[in-house]
Amino acid sequence: xxxxxxxxxxxxxLRCEGVKHxxxxxxxxxxDIFDMxxxxxxxxxxxVRHEQGAVHAADGYARASGNVGVCxxxxxxxATNTVxxxxxxxxxxxxxxxxxxQVSTHLIGNDAFQEADIVGITxxxxxxxxxxxxxxxxxxxxxxxxxxxxxxxxxPVLIDLPKDVMNAQVLFKYPEEVHLRGYSPTYKGHPxxxxxxxxxxxxxxxxxxxxxxxxxLSNAADELREFARTTRxxxxxxxxxxxxYPAGERGFLGMLGMHGTYYANMAVHESxxxxxxxxxxxDRVTGxxxxxxxxxxxxxxxxxPTSISKNVKVDLPVVGDCRNVLTDMLxxxxxxxxxxxxxxxxxxxxxxEIDYWKEHMPLKYDSSDQLIKPQYVIETIDxxxxxxxxxxxxxxxxxxxxAQFYKFNKPRLFLSSGGLGTxxxxxPAAIGAQIAFPERTVIDxxxxxxxxMNIQELATAVQYSLNVKVMILNNxxxxxxxxxxxxxxxxxxxxxxxxxxxxxxxxAEAYGxxxxxxxxxxxxxxxxxxxxxxxxxxxxxxxxxPDEHVYPMVPSGAPIKNMLLV
Numbered sequence: 432x433x434x435x436x437x438x439x440x441x442x443x444x445l446r447c448e449g450v451k452h453x454x455x456x457x458x459x460x461x462x463d464i465f466d467m468x469x470x471x472x473x474x475x476x477x478x479v480r481h482e483q484g485a486v487h488a489a490d491g492y493a494r495a496s497g498n499v500g501v502c503x504x505x506x507x508x509x510a511t512n513t514v515x516x517x518x519x520x521x522x523x524x525x526x527x528x529x530x531x532x533q534v535s536t537h538l539i540g541n542d543a544f545q546e547a548d549i550v551g552i553t554x555x556x557x558x559x560x561x562x563x564x565x566x567x568x569x570x571x572x573x574x575x576x577x578x579x580x581x582x583x584x585x586x587p588v589l590i591d592l593p594k595d596v597m598n599a600q601v602l603f604k605y606p607e608e609v610h611l612r613g614y615s616p617t618y619k620g621h622p623x624x625x626x627x628x629x630x631x632x633x634x635x636x637x638x639x640x641x642x643x644x645x646x647x648l649s650n651a652a653d654e655l656r657e658f659a660r661t662t663r664x665x666x667x668x669x670x671x672x673x674x675x676y677p678a679g680e681r682g683f684l685g686m687l688g689m690h691g692t693y694y695a696n697m698a699v700h701e702s703x704x705x706x707x708x709x710x711x712x713x714d715r716v717t718g719x720x721x722x723x724x725x726x727x728x729x730x731x732x733x734x735x736p737t738s739i740s741k742n743v744k745v746d747l748p749v750v751g752d753c754r755n756v757l758t759d760m761l762x763x764x765x766x767x768x769x770x771x772x773x774x775x776x777x778x779x780x781x782x783x784e785i786d787y788w789k790e791h792m793p794l795k796y797d798s799s800d801q802l803i804k805p806q807y808v809i810e811t812i813d814x815x816x817x818x819x820x821x822x823x824x825x826x827x828x829x830x831x832x833x834a835q836f837y838k839f840n841k842p843r844l845f846l847s848s849g850g851l852g853t854x855x856x857x858x859p860a861a862i863g864a865q866i867a868f869p870e871r872t873v874i875d876x877x878x879x880x881x882x883x884m885n886i887q888e889l890a891t892a893v894q895y896s897l898n899v900k901v902m903i904l905n906n907x908x909x910x911x912x913x914x915x916x917x918x919x920x921x922x923x924x925x926x927x928x929x930x931x932x933x934x935x936x937x938x939a940e941a942y943g944x945x946x947x948x949x950x951x952x953x954x955x956x957x958x959x960x961x962x963x964x965x966x967x968x969x970x971x972x973x974x975x976x977p978d979e980h981v982y983p984m985v986p987s988g989a990p991i992k993n994m995l996l997v
Contacts, residue, residue: 434600438463458505460532484859486516491860507545518556522850526580535595558586566599583616620751635704644671645709651754678838688716694788712742722990825881827911855884879905892968939970
């Protein structure tokens with residue numbers, strides 16, 4: 432067996448993991464890796480314009496495809512620029528592996544040029560991280576990194592690579608298996624606990640399913656739909672769970688929480704049995720914890736044992752993979768058909784009560800033929816876009832209106848930064864999704880503030896001829912912050928006006944893309960159709976009503992039943 436350089440061992444390891452695309456940015460500490468990438472024609476490298484964009488693109492690639500997203504960046508500022516992307520992926524449990532360059536081992540700790548302790552910096556925002564000090568450990572560490580990133584509760588992993596390690600020689604042999612002491616995710620739920628959960632559900636009168644991103648991560652959407660159809664229990668989703676249950680189903684309640692639907696929040700509040708599956712009781716969902724679903728027996732199914740009773744006291748926990756646990760629950764229900772029939776009869780009045788709420792308190796807004804309403808733009812995008820279009824969002828009002836008014840019927844079509852709320856996420860994430868699925872339409876719904884956070888990635892989209900459509904809901908403000916200032920700070924609009932944004936049409940053209948300005952409601956539909964016709968990236972600048980708010984809204988810290996309505 433011939434020895435090879437550490438940098439080549441890295442490339443061979445990526446091949447062993449089936450990696451086809453890598454996002455990143457070169458620099459001095461990783462020149463040996465990029466020299467090897469020059470000859471790696473089977474791995475496409477996507478050159479972004481900022482390392483934060485690289486991690487978001489890898490994150491979007493992972494969310495859309497279900498595969499691990501991969502980045503390579505240099506040391507020092509290149510590495511520290513990945514921190515926001517790592518934290519974003521960590522909060523939403525997204526499998527990403529970042530390779531960062533590092534100064535040579537003998538220089539570590541000497542304040543060498545472009546040195547940063549990225550392992551220390553990212554310890555709290557990665558699932559795990561490694562500093563490779565010996566090239567002989569490199570294949571094993573890469574194997575472990577991919578295994579950790581994609582198993583259990585997924586998450587980002589960083590591998591720091593000193594320059595001399597990449598230059599050292601190693602006899603390359605990629606491990607076939609991983610053995611990590613102290614790390615053994617539980618995939619099968621406890622049979623006794625699952626039986627107790629089924630018994631509790633069958634005795635309930637007002638049950639509600641509250642499902643989150645764990646359903647999508649474990650590919651359990653089919654099992655969730657079968658469980659809901661079998662029992663006829665209504666389903667509310669978190670922001671991260673959108674698409675896990677079809678928006679067109681009778682029992683679909685939409686999103687719950689701060690900007691959730693009236694009927695989802697009321698159903699959860701009045702429930703006597705809350706079945707949480709793959710969700711973590713985020714504070715934006717629960718509102719005032721003491722008054723969250725106060726009448727319910729709380730069931731929590733999650734692969735992460737540390738999530739159980741972290742925020743809300745749980746009566747019946749099951750640790751396990753959502754898909755496995757749902758499959759086991761369905762098997763139990765199949766043998767209790769009479770009990771299931773009885774459950775359906777018992778909860779029919781509950782479903783009728785929810786139907787009444789849905790009919791009388793729907794999501795709504797005041798339409799206008801003078802001002803463009805952002806909700807109308809999103810409804811029109813929903814109506815005109817292909818069924819398999821992938822939607823990304825930035826963060827703020829654009830994100831919440833998309834969650835409310837775009838109907839997601841399948842998983843992995845909605846990509847958004849939920850836990851960290853990262854402005855600037857959507858556009859590079861759209862680039863990553865487009866790389867994963869070049870034949871599909873990818874749309875980033877953005878605000879005029881958030882699109883400017885990573886607007887430099889337009890050059891990336893143009894360079895690779897990516898068919899990404901950016902729909903900017905331009906209200907000349909930081910809209911969500913302004914909404915809070917309006918409602919809770921006596922309209923003291925402190926530094927939220929953005930009257931000096933660029934001309935987005937000229938800016939798109941300067942990068943070599945197409946752009947349109949739309950300032951009349953009557954032109955919205957034709958502009959979206961035109962954007963879809965054009966190959967390559969397009970910016971559409973919709974000048975929307977600056978006074979439009981996102982409703983319903985639960986004030987911070989209030990119970991979720993206390994909603995501000997239109």
